[in-house]
Amino acid sequence: MSRNPWNTPQPAVMSTPVALISSTAFSLGGVPASLAVVELGLLVATDHTEPMTLLWADILGAVVMENQLIVYTCAPKASGQRILSKFTISSGQPELLESFAVATRYLARYPWDTTRTLNEILQTETPDRRCLVLINPVGGSGAAERMFQDVRGFFDAAGIHIKIQLTEHAAHATEIAQTLDLTAFDFVVCVGGDGLASEVVQGLIRRSDWHDAIRFPIGLIPGGSGNGLTQSLTKLVNEAFFPENCAYLIVKGSPQPMDMMTARNDHETFLSFLSLAWAFVADVDLESETYRLLGGARFTVSAVAKVLSWKRWHGALSYLPAADDEPTPTQYWDALPASGDAPALDLLPPLAGPLPASWKTIEGPFTFFWATSAAAPSSDCHLAPGAHVNDGYIHVVAVPENLSLVTQAKILLALDSATHLEYPQVVRIKTRAYQLRRTDTNFVSIDGERFGGSTIQVQMHRGLGRVMCLPY
Numbered sequence: 001m002s003r004n005p006w007n008t009p010q011p012a013v014m015s016t017p018v019a020l021i022s023s024t025a026f027s028l029g030g031v032p033a034s035l036a037v038v039e040l041g042l043l044v045a046t047d048h049t050e051p052m053t054l055l056w057a058d059i060l061g062a063v064v065m066e067n068q069l070i071v072y073t074c075a076p077k078a079s080g081q082r083i084l085s086k087f088t089i090s091s092g093q094p095e096l097l098e099s100f101a102v103a104t105r106y107l108a109r110y111p112w113d114t115t116r117t118l119n120e121i122l123q124t125e126t127p128d129r130r131c132l133v134l135i136n137p138v139g140g141s142g143a144a145e146r147m148f149q150d151v152r153g154f155f156d157a158a159g160i161h162i163k164i165q166l167t168e169h170a171a172h173a174t175e176i177a178q179t180l181d182l183t184a185f186d187f188v189v190c191v192g193g194d195g196l197a198s199e200v201v202q203g204l205i206r207r208s209d210w211h212d213a214i215r216f217p218i219g220l221i222p223g224g225s226g227n228g229l230t231q232s233l234t235k236l237v238n239e240a241f242f243p244e245n246c247a248y249l250i251v252k253g254s255p256q257p258m259d260m261m262t263a264r265n266d267h268e269t270f271l272s273f274l275s276l277a278w279a280f281v282a283d284v285d286l287e288s289e290t291y292r293l294l295g296g297a298r299f300t301v302s303a304v305a306k307v308l309s310w311k312r313w314h315g316a317l318s319y320l321p322a323a324d325d326e327p328t329p330t331q332y333w334d335a336l337p338a339s340g341d342a343p344a345l346d347l348l349p350p351l352a353g354p355l356p357a358s359w360k361t362i363e364g365p366f367t368f369f370w371a372t373s374a375a376a377p378s379s380d381c382h383l384a385p386g387a388h389v390n391d392g393y394i395h396v397v398a399v400p401e402n403l404s405l406v407t408q409a410k411i412l413l414a415l416d417s418a419t420h421l422e423y424p425q426v427v428r429i430k431t432r433a434y435q436l437r438r439t440d441t442n443f444v445s446i447d448g449e450r451f452g453g454s455t456i457q458v459q460m461h462r463g464l465g466r467v468m469c470l471p472y
């Protein structure tokens with residue numbers, strides 16, 4: 001169950017609301033109206049209509065224009081998609097309008113707290129926020145720029161100042177993140193796929209101030225072909241998966257801890273926030289580049305070609321098993337001081353050395369291997385139901401055996417509905433550190449990016465980074 005305070009079911013109308021401020025000096029559509037700031041939202045009433053409540057959960061902000069209070073809301077439609085709309089109410093009393101606007105902006109941003117007095121709220125101008133918006137113009141089907149224009153209103157309504165920058169080439173987002181003045185913005189928004197966000201993460205972790213930089217909050221709008229993190233986040237807080245809802249999570253949200261993993265081979269390290277795919281999935285992901293002109297269909301075409309190729313991947317998975325009764329992993333920053341050149345790798349054995357006695361090993365051949373920190377490493381694949389972006393665990397889903405063409409196809413098709421776990425050939429493992437030793441020389445795919453090496457080790461760091469989201 002989500003602990004998100006905004007998402008608890010709320011009645012549209014309060015029966016006995018206690019008002020923080022209320023006034024009858026308003027008019028709505030030319031008829032006298034009353035407006036009250038109550039626990040659930042703004043309560044509006046006229047003599048001619050049923051009272052209605054604009055919920056704080058849906059309100060993004062408010063401004064005063066001439067003699068009007070304009071409240072921006074984004075209640076979801078039946079499909080769950082949030083739609084930006086304006087509610088306007090008039091009054092001839094400018095100070096009253098301003099009081100309601102200040103209180104609305106405050107309560108739209110911070111959940112109701114009875115310890116704050118009206119005076120405190122009215123004297124606290126909610127600070128504006130600033131964000132850098134990075135857009136990958138070639139991500140997915142190339143529609144990221146237009147997609148951001150469609151959701152930009154959510155940022156404006158919430159009073160967030162934005163600076164837009166289009167990425168001009170591969171690795172541009174890494175360069176930007178490496179030199180970004182972290183004091184100039186409150187967070188960065190990536191409009192693209194997981195690959196764009198991954199580039200930002202690589203830039204942040206390569207800085208000399210990495211221990212501050214890696215906690216710089218990242219928001220995501222799904223404008224790529226692989227949008228696993230946004231899919232996983234929306235699921236966690238019971239939001240529908242639409243670009244508007246992802247914008248809502250950013251503007252109504254605050255920085256939330258996000259697990260990250262260090263992957264290493266014998267010559268480099270890579271910081272991942274989502275997943276490592278090897279075998280079938282990695283080959284399909286990386287080879288689908290060849291079919292980019294086909295848009296989203298490129299993955300299907302690439303997958304069919306790969307199933308028919310009858311390829312198998314040889315190697316061994318070794319991992320630190322998680323005991324059922326082990327204590328919850330400690331958040332990285334609670335356990336370790338901000339020191340060293342990079343996140344500490346205390347759970348991994350030397351790359352060429354023997355494995356710890358407590359580790360287990362599964363030998364291949366592997367047909368399927370995907371390790372994820374979130375439930376959905378890709379928007380249409382519910383790989384590890386129940387996995388949480390801040391549970392401190394890596395969830396490995398693998399098939400360490402040969403499969404018939406038919407069973408392989410059935411398991412792949414079952415990923416969408418998470419029924420793949422019902423197949424006895426599918427193994428699910430929970431771990432904080434693992435090693436993959438393999439004979440093939442293909443790249444694995446980490447958050448959509450290529451990574452090589454015959455031996456790859458991965459360690460989880462619980463809550464190392466931060467993502468903009470509603471509390472989860």
Ligand SMILES: Nc1ncnc2c1ncn2[C@@H]1O[C@H](COP(=O)(O)OP(=O)(O)OP(=O)(O)O)[C@@H](O)[C@H]1O
Pocket residue numbers: 136137138139140141167168169170171172191192193194195196197199223224225226227447448449
């Ligand atoms: N202007 C650009 N020109 C070419 N490549 C770019 C540009 N901007 C970003 N990229 C590259 O695009 C890659 C993929 O981006 P992104 O994840 O946003 O989209 P995607 O369609 O989901 O990608 P993927 O190919 O991983 O499925 C990034 O890793 C980045 O290197």
